[in-house]
Amino acid sequence: MTDLIAIFSQRGDLAHLALFLWASSSSVLAAYALRELAAASRRFDDFVHALSRFNDHLRSKP
Numbered sequence: 005m006t007d008l009i010a011i012f013s014q015r016g017d018l019a020h021l022a023l024f025l026w027a028s029s030s031s032v033l034a035a036y037a038l039r040e041l042a043a044a045s046r047r048f049d050d051f052v053h054a055l056s057r058f059n060d061h062l063r064s065k066p
Contacts, residue, residue: 009021 013021
């Protein structure tokens, strides 16, 4: 990574390096957010399923 930074700084492409780092970090954060959103959706689905089973259990009792 330091070699890459040295190449960019010698050529004067610091703006491109900054843009690359920003885009990379944004992509990683977006992927993390989507993964957490999917996990939250699964947990909510599990909760609704458990609640449905609980309600079915209460309805089946005399």
